[in-house]
Amino acid sequence: MLQKTLVLLKPCTVQRSLIGEIISIFERKGLRIAGLKMMQLDDAILAEHYAHLVDRPFFPGLKQSMMATPVVALAVEGVDAIEVVRQMAGPTNGRKALPGTIRGDYSMSGQQNIVHASDGPETAAVELKRFFKDEEIFEYSLPTLRSLYATDEV
Ligand code: IDP
Ligand code: MG
Numbered sequence: 001m002l003q004k005t006l007v008l009l010k011p012c013t014v015q016r017s018l019i020g021e022i023i024s025i026f027e028r029k030g031l032r033i034a035g036l037k038m039m040q041l042d043d044a045i046l047a048e049h050y051a052h053l054v055d056r057p058f059f060p061g062l063k064q065s066m067m068a069t070p071v072v073a074l075a076v077e078g079v080d081a082i083e084v085v086r087q088m089a090g091p092t093n094g095r096k097a098l099p100g101t102i103r104g105d106y107s108m109s110g111q112q113n114i115v116h117a118s119d120g121p122e123t124a125a126v127e128l129k130r131f132f133k134d135e136e137i138f139e140y141s142l143p144t145l146r147s148l149y150a151t152d153e154v
Helices: 011-015 019-029 043-049 059-066 081-089 102-106 121-131
Strands: 002-009 032-039 071-079 115-117
Touching: 002 019, 002 081, 002 121, 011 019, 011 059, 011 071, 019 032, 019 071, 019 081, 019 102, 032 121, 043 059, 043 121, 071 081, 071 121, 081 102, 081 115
Parallel strands: none
Antiparallel strands: 002 071, 002 115, 032 071
């Protein structure tokens, strides 16, 4: 099923000048960039976005790291994109993530791990709304679509 998912390029990625390189990985895979913007996160949006972690001891440090610079938010589309992008990101800790995954290739940290990616369909819907207005998501189509997928896949 054609899905959209939210990716954030975290401040560690911005600071390491890896914005273009990481976006390229998603483009090279065949995913469509449906939305793209830079934004400065604040306490309120991070308390919402990481609500499942507010009671963890590392939460203040996580929040600080996510506000260190602006992030780059991406709405990424493809068949089964939510799972595909999670697999591309790899497990949370960059030291445990396998080479070939984004975190495995670019991160040595359990916190400074390059990207955020929505972890399921409900989360993706809520997170896309959190970071993008409706009119910031674009429905153009890739002319390469017929080379990216078989006709019965999309
Ligand atoms: P995920 O990003 O792989 O979905 P979550 O458990 O949702 O992982 O955690 C969100 C983010 O919080 C992680 O990407 C990471 O930056 C940070 N985080 C998670 N666990 C730890 C930890 O044990 N120490 C420090 N930061 C953590
Ligand atoms: Mg998560």
